[in-house]
Amino acid sequence: MFGLAQFIKKFLKKTDKPGLEESPDELRSMFKARYWSFKQLLSSNNIALEMMADIERGLRSNQSFGMAFIRANSTAISVNVYRIIQNMNAISSDRYIALYEVFEQIRDKINNILEERKEFGKGDWVLPLEAINKDMADQVGGKMANLGEIASRVGLLVPEGFVVTASSYEFFLEHNYLQEEINRRVQPLDLEQMEMLHKASADIQQLIIRSPLPSELEKAILSAYGRLEVKSRKGINVSLRSSAIGEDSEKLSFAGQYGTRLNVSREFLSHSYKEILASKYSPQAITYRLTMGFRDEDIRMCVGCMAMVEAVASGVMYSRDPGDIRSNVAVINAVWGLAKSVVDGTVSPDLFVVSKEEPKQILKKEIRTKDRKFVCFPEEGVCRMAVTGEEKNEPAITDEQALLLAGLAARLEDHYGRPQDIEWSIGKDGIVRILQSRPLRQMEAKAVKEATRLKKVAEPVILDGGVTACPGVASGPAFLVNTTVDVLRFPSGAVLVAEHSLPQWASVLNRAVAVVTDHGGVAGHLATVSREFNLPALFNTLEAASKIENGAIVTVDASGRKVYAGKVESLLQGAPIERVSLMKGSPVYNTLEKVLEHVAPLDLTDPDGDNFRPKGCRTYHDITRFCHEKAVKEMFDFGKDHHFQERSSKQLVCDVPMQWWVIDLEDGFKGPAEDNTVKLDNIASVPMLALWEGITAIPWKGPPPVDTKGLVSVMLRSTMDPSLDVTRRSRYIEKNYFMISQHFCNLTSRFGFHFSTVEAFLGDRPKENYVSFNFNGGGADYDRRVNRVRFIEHILKKFDFRVEVNGDCIVARLEGYDQDFLIERLKVLGYLSIHTRQLDMIMGNDAAINYYMNQIVSDIHSFVSL
């Protein structure tokens, strides 16, 4: 291809020399070369427009996408726009070199957006907790910054400890050249391919764990541990908690996504530190980031390292009721032993609701059977222990302690000025320590859904009871998850049924429609993530795993706390069928939006405007529009500029009251045309004849009667944008350009505000055949134009077209069909290109829309055979 481009360039240079006359043979081959470039340009143009529509659809759909999607698409669009510019210059003897510069500028802007990395606070590798406050989240992560704040500024007790900072994380990755290796494995990941995702997760985590800590970093961590020993006691074990930077989000918690290691001895400190770093790539963390739209490279793992509290009781409390944020109460969940069993959902905790008004009092107390607890091994690690005898039914905390905790919750809420979600622990010494405090995320008030209890349901009830972890109703086949294999096999659209509400089940939540578990409360990680995924979730039903049959269709009414056999339509009514996009407003979503600003908007709509030049192109779409217009012009001017009769444009002799110009690209005419006109019976182009049949099948009755609002909107638009003034005549305004060969046809039409192109190749091999149609513009306000495009979309879809709508632009395609099939479709396009003109004027009126829809469809059926 390079050789050919060179050849064309050399060839065209020659023509720039004045006074040099080319022979007809030379002219013919010059034209041929231009025609070739023109076809290339059109094909890149079509691809670029289709991809723009594709990538923009990413924003509107409820599917999640990652940075890889954005990178791949922006690269592909860039490449095609570049090819358009190359071919534009080949057609025009390098008259549009300036486009390269414009292109580079746009591409640089896009690259900067894609390569942007969030800064973090560089500094010490290790920081003691008491030196940390909430303003240091960019060095130590949000979780530890908050804990430091509590220790240093609120003055509540937290365990002694230190944080291994983001600088350490970066140093460790750089030292082992890990980032690139990780990117290579993460970028191709797709949420639909669970196996691949799990494999990449295992690979990356092992890669991280096997990489050595740089010795100076290891020394820094161990000496921080040494200082902790001095402050607490020799040989003390620690807990390691993730505290990631970059997960700061108003609506999301990142609950349970990353690892925690409890009761770690000095010997395994470094190893466990690496395990926490590696947990950035646990399957559930990867899934969560991809679903919620977080950029992998923005997340930096900091690790908090704190003296292990051997807890007698612990739990999670909210400084407000998440279901009713106005009432001034604290909600406390408490279990025996370590808080692990609350967040892991393995035990259903005691519940205390305490009024924070003075004097504080306990409003509600639900004591549950807590038959297990997590305790520390003497040497290292934690284990689950059975709780036997009376103890399991006794409250894990006293009323006094509940009142005390409520007081602490109130202090934390006061300090942060907003409701808090707090993890706490009571040691053998009876002292309460705060392990974590973060903003409380409220459960959305879904009063309507609460009404399900009142509905009568005929289907049998399988389960009755439990706690609502997230309200809502959904139905699907039950799928019992017990093992990792079950996770890998989890089908899309199923109801997740599990005995325990384990955080690792979160990796299937993007495929599940509802969650039902035997054990676990609303404060656990799985509950939190279910709410963030907006999945109906019913926990603590005690017998879901044994009563729900694997594979059976069930309906989960999480609001009414029941599970029914079969699909209960009466309950599902009003329940959202499609899932809402979880990505809106996320970093990845915002990145795509920013990239699109340089890709999709089309400002260059008036070829006669002063701005219609390379420097006027602000976006890729502008460049494609500009090149398309100029390329057509170049092709039509060729014959004139070179006094080359054979390849100059001819006016079509016809009755249709518009100008139709035709240029023969190679074998589109049966015989030579006389002077400046061509008759229809001299046209050999199969696709042009088909289009023409559609154009002339039914005479146009003129524009439809405009409703007043429509007319006002047209006039308004004209005043705001002078280039749209219908009265300003331009030689392009009413001309239609056909470029044809025997099997090919390209029709460019501009009627006032409307701009459309039809392009078709109809040969003998169906695989190569295609028809494409682009349309945009219109005189009325944006809503009416959008409605008109929707109207056209509706019709085109009836005739098998694949249609992409992007604002008020439409791109439709058909490919791989035989000639006869496509001929009929071209007739449809011919008809539409005449009869949908100015329909946007009446698009505010439903009755009129229906009238024209029926009219158009019956018209088309009168001359198209399907």
Add this chain to the structure above:
Amino acid sequence: MEEFRVLVVDDEDDFRETFVNRLQRRNLDVDGVESGEKALEWLDKHLYDVCILDVKMPGMDGVETLREMKTKRPLMEVIMLTGHASVESGIEGMKLGAFDYIMKPADIDELMEKMRQAHEKKTLHEEKIRQAKIKELEGHPARVFEQIREEGT
């Protein structure tokens, strides 16, 4: 917590030794061997409640080893450990009677919990068998001699 015996089978020395060490710190009775062949030999001489078995090993691989183990010691519960999850090998393992299938790197405390569950299952299973035998003996007291004979061989 109740005691149980664990056998760790993994060809990677580093991994296995660390693993055995960390399990011992958690009060478990643990042995480690470096291959499937060796594991089967050990099973002839020792009794284990739970086995942690790496899927990918040179020589006899995990699935092969599992099959042999299940004929030798049908009641021992086996947890497969793998760095390369695939539904295929996972399901094959589960069909052959593995208790679960865990991805590397595993959180040791999570793995502890899994082993406990495996051990609980084994205990329940043994209990069931014992009950069945008792029932049989109640019906046919003479069988006690046959059983003694069986156990003697």
